Structures are given as C-alpha cells and as structure tokens.
Amino acid sequence: MLSKRRGILHLLYGVRSLSANITNKNKVEELMDSKHVPQDKEATLYIHWPYCQKRCHYCNFNKYISQNVDHEKMKKYLVRETKTLLSMSGVERVKSIFFGGGTPSLAEPGTISAIVDCIRDTVAMAPDAEVSMEANPTSAEWFRLSEFKTAGINRLSLGVQSFKDSFLTLLGRNHSSLDALRALEAAKTLFPGKVSLDLIFGIPNQTLTDWKEDLEGVLKVCDNHISLYQLTLERGTNLFKWHQAGDVSLPDADETADMYQIALDTMAEAGFRRYEVSNFVRDDSVSIHNLSYWTGGQYIGVGPGAHGRFALPGGNNRESFYGQREARVQTLEPNSWMCEVEKFGHATCKRVKLSQLDSLKELIMTGLRTDRGIANRTWMQLSGGKSLIDIFGNCQTLNTLGERGLLELTCNSFRVTDKGLIVLDSIIPDVLNGLDSFYARKSSILYVLDNNTHL
Ligand SMILES: C[S@@+](CC[C@H](N)C(=O)[O-])C[C@H]1O[C@@H](n2cnc3c(N)ncnc32)[C@H](O)[C@@H]1O
Ligand code: SF4
Numbered sequence: 193m194l195s196k197r198r199g200i201l202h203l204l205y206g207v208r209s210l211s212a213n214i215t216n217k218n219k220v221e222e223l224m225d226s227k228h229v230p231q232d233k234e235a236t237l238y239i240h241w242p243y244c245q246k247r248c249h250y251c252n253f254n255k256y257i258s259q260n261v262d263h264e265k266m267k268k269y270l271v272r273e274t275k276t277l278l279s280m281s282g283v284e285r286v287k288s289i290f291f292g293g294g295t296p297s298l299a300e301p302g303t304i305s306a307i308v309d310c311i312r313d314t315v316a317m318a319p320d321a322e323v324s325m326e327a328n329p330t331s332a333e334w335f336r337l338s339e340f341k342t343a344g345i346n347r348l349s350l351g352v353q354s355f356k357d358s359f360l361t362l363l364g365r366n367h368s369s370l371d372a373l374r375a376l377e378a379a380k381t382l383f384p385g386k387v388s389l390d391l392i393f394g395i396p397n398q399t400l401t402d403w404k405e406d407l408e409g410v411l412k413v414c415d416n417h418i419s420l421y422q423l424t425l426e427r428g429t430n431l432f433k434w435h436q437a438g439d440v441s442l443p444d445a446d447e448t449a450d451m452y453q454i455a456l457d458t459m460a461e462a463g464f465r466r467y468e469v470s471n472f473v474r475d476d477s478v479s480i481h482n483l484s485y486w487t488g489g490q491y492i493g494v495g496p497g498a499h500g501r502f503a504l505p506g507g508n509n510r511e512s513f514y515g516q517r518e519a520r521v522q523t524l525e526p527n528s529w530m531c532e533v534e535k536f537g538h539a540t541c542k543r544v545k546l547s548q549l550d551s552l553k554e555l556i557m558t559g560l561r562t563d564r565g566i567a568n569r570t571w572m573q574l575s576g577g578k579s580l581i582d583i584f585g586n587c588q589t590l591n592t593l594g595e596r597g598l599l600e601l602t603c604n605s606f607r608v609t610d611k612g613l614i615v616l617d618s619i620i621p622d623v624l625n626g627l628d629s630f631y632a633r634k635s636s637i638l639y640v641l642d643n644n645t646h647l
Pocket of ligand 1: 250292294295296350353390391
C-alpha cells in the first residue's frame with residue numbers, strides 16, 4: 193500500500209587529462225560532440241570549496257569557518273588534484289564544471305580561473321560548456337560576480353532559502369531578503385537565463401500561507417531555474433539540537449506534503465516544468481551538470497570531501513569497463529586534504545569498486561527522480577546489454593504500479609509519472625526489489641549451469 197504522506201523529498205545534488213593531451217584539432221572537435229565520445233572518456237567535474245563565513249543552523253555539509261583561508265595554497269592544491277584525477281580517469285572530454293560548497297563565492301576569482309583554465313588546457317571542453325558556481329547572496333559576494341564571470345563562470349546558483357527575514361534568521365543565514373534581491377538582480381544582468389535559486393520549505397513555524405507567499409514572491413523576480421528543498425533535520429546541527437530539546441518543531445509530514453503540492457501547482461501555473469523532484473525549469477534551462485549526474489554520467493570530485501563516480505581505464509572490453517566504476521571520496525578536512533595532495537597528487541581517502549548491480553541501483557535512485565526517467569540506452573551500457581524491459585518487464589509489482597498510472601516502462605525508457613513522483617519514496621524500494629530478484633534469478637541460473645557442467 194502506498195502512503196501518500198511518506199517522505200517525498202530528499203536532497204540530492206547534485207552534485208560534482210593529462211593522458212588526453214589532445215593537440216589534433218579534428219580530435220578536439222570530435223570530442224566536443226558527445227555523440228562521438230565513449231561514455232568512459234567523458235565526465236563532469238565537481239569542485240568543492242570547503243569554507244563558509246558562518247555556520248547555518250540546519251546545514252551539515254562539509255564546511256569550515258575560517259578567517260584565515262590560505263587562498264594561494266587552496267588554488268595550488270585544487271589545480272593539482274584536478275590534474276591528477278583527470279589523468280587517472282583517462283577522461284578526454286569534460287561536459288560541465290560545478291563549483292559547490294561550502295561557499296565557493298568566497299574563493300578568489302583567480303582560484304576559479306586557474307581551475308577552469310587547467311581543465312580547458314588538459315581536456316576537450318566546448319567553449320560554451322556549463323560552468324556553474326553556488327553563491328550566497330551577501331554583498332561581499334555579489335560585488336564580485338563580474339570577476340567570477342571573467343574567471344569562466346557562466347551559470348550561478350544562489351542560495352536564497354527564503355524571502356522572509358524572520359526565517360532567514362531562524363536558519364542562521366547571514367543575509368537579508370533585500371541582499372538576496374540585490375544579488376539576484378546583479379546575477380540576472382551578468383548571467384541572463386542562467387541563474388538558479390534555492391528555496392527551502394518546511395521551516396519551523398512556516399505556514400502554508402508563508403510558503404505560498406514565498407513562492408509567489410520568487411516567481412516575480414526569478415530567472416529560469418528554481419530548486420525547492422524540503423528542510424531536513426541533520427545530526428550535528430543547531431536545529432537538530434533545538435529539535436531534540438523540544439525548543440523548535442517542524443511542520444509534520446502532512447503539512448510538508450501540502451507545501452510540496454502547493455509548489456507543484458504554483459510552479460506549473462507559472463510555466464515551470466518539474467524536471468527533477470526538487471528542480472523546476474522554464475525555457476529548458478536545465479542544469480546540464482546535475483542532469484548528467486542524475487542520469488548515470490561519470491563525475492570526478494575534486495576538493496575536501498568531494499565525491500566522484502568514475503572508472504579507471506584498463507578494462508579490456510565495454511562490459512568490463514562498467515564493472516570498474518568506482519565510488520570515491522576525498523579527505524574531508526582541508527588541512528589534511530592539502531597535505532595529502534602535496535604528497536600524492538590527490539587526496540582520495542576511500543575507493544569502493546561498484547558492481548554492475550550497485551551502479552544500476554544508483555541509476556534507479558537518481559534517474560527515477562527525473563521526469564524523463566532512465567533512458568534504455570544508458571541502462572544497457574551499465575547493465576552489460578540487458579534492456580529495461582528484459583529486467584522489469586515481468587515484474588508483477590511494477591506492472592501493478594504501471595496499471596495504476598504511477599510508472600511507465602517502454603522500449604526507450606523507464607519513468608515515474610507525475611502522479612508517481614508524489615509517492616516516489618515508496619516506489620523506489622519496489623523497483624530495487626525487482627532488480628534484486630532479476631539478479632538473484634540470473635545467479636541461480638548460472639549456478640544450475642555451473643553445476644551441470646560438473647555432471
Ligand atoms: C550546501 S549549500 C552550498 C551553497 C551555499 N553555501 C548556500 O548556502 O546556498 C547548497 C544548498 O543546500 C541547502 N541545504 C543545506 N542543508 C540543507 C538541509 N538540511 N535541508 C535542506 N536544504 C539544505 C542549502 O540551503 C543550499 O541551498
Ligand atoms: S548552507 Fe551554505 S552557507 Fe550555510 S553553512 Fe551550509 S554551505 Fe555554508
């Protein structure tokens with residue numbers, strides 16, 4: 193039985209070669225055109241800037257508050273780690289770059305340009321490839337937006353969170369709604385059509401009317417992309433402590449479900465398409481970077497605590513390559529991270545080989561959050577040639593969900609419908625079970641075959 197009110201939204205970011213020393217112009221042009229690039233030679237790059245001015249009360253991202261950031265050292269080591277990981281991955285074409293954090297708008301523009309230049313000098317990257325940066329709307333940062341543009345940034349994601357000052361204070365933000373409006377105006381002038389903004393809902397004491405007003409306000413001033421995140425209680429944050437102590441209470445699951453529904457209706461009326469559970473867009477100004485991440489693309493994570501998913505070259509055929517995709521995490525703490533990059537050229541502290549099944553599960557969990565779903569083409573590359581229909585076509589539970597209008601499985605794709613996205617968190621376990629059963633059947637068939645060979 194599907195519960196309409198089960199948790200709807202969870203945060204997903206998105207997220208974030210020397211060997212490819214390409215001098216031949218035709219080769220570069222060929223690599224610019226993704227149709228000609230094998231998937232293992234292409235990736236997106238996520239760069240993590242780990243510092244913030246102030247710790248927000250709700251955030252447990254990998255961030256550090258420091259008044260003495262050594263910008264020269266950070267620049268040197270971010271560039272060095274970028275070079276090393278590009279070289280190790282064998283990637284020849286970078287589709288997009290995303291500077292996330294922490295607060296990357298506190299980095300020196302010279303750091304941003306050094307990294308972008310290093311990538312462009314090392315691998316093929318289209319001149320207009322997406323280069324995004326997250327920014328906080330404080331005046332210190334929006335005064336420098338034009339310098340970031342010169343450094344190579346062409347898309348900006350502004351963390352507005354709310355246009356109500358009382359909620360900004362409660363969340364521990366160090367900007368006002370007026371700061372956000374000013375930053376937004378500056379950003380839209382510099383990056384027309386390429387500005388996204390983040391809003392949070394489900395804030396303590398926030399009513400449905402407060403949320404509706406925030407949405408209506410944002411639609412008067414926004415550009416073409418909006419991310420709407422449900423506030424999640426994270427361990428280690430002040431908000432978590434206050435909640436444990438009974439000093440604050442969050443809206444309950446029914447209220448947040450109603451807030452999400454209000455968001456869906458309001459955004460649709462304003463002509464925005466929900467292309468991912470938390471992301472809305474008009475004029476098709478999607479985030480290329482996040483879309484690639486949600487749809488199974490490789491990504492390289494650089495900087496303290498950054499995550500990556502990529503294969504090391506060396507597989508002897510297409511199927512074995514995908515077996516080699518790895519989950520990687522870089523050392524969290526910036527000073528230790530710098531020491532390791534100095535010593536080893538990179539600071540990967542954890543590498544986990546992903547099995548074919550692991551990669552498919554990840555694709556299900558991100559791809560089904562998008563309105564277009566999982567493309568059969570991508571699925572078959574990761575599954576070693578098995579189509580979506582081969583795997584899910586005979587699954588009775590999923591067929592029932594399909595009959596109820598929650599899922600759509602065709603030769604080309606597997607997607608959750610608009611109706612299904614509202615109860616996505618209860619659909620995903622059924623899809624994962626369907627996949628597990630297929631693999632269990634497959635391994636028992638192999639077992640029987642194997643036994644027979646001994647007869
Ligand atoms: C980690 S921040 C980095 C960018 C920038 N420092 C900022 O605050 O906008 C990226 C986004 O994550 C959101 N975020 C962080 N913790 C969250 C939480 N517990 N619940 C919902 N959104 C969260 C932030 O509000 C922000 O919009
Ligand atoms: S929400 Fe952004 S500014 Fe606030 S602590 Fe987290 S990363 Fe830093």
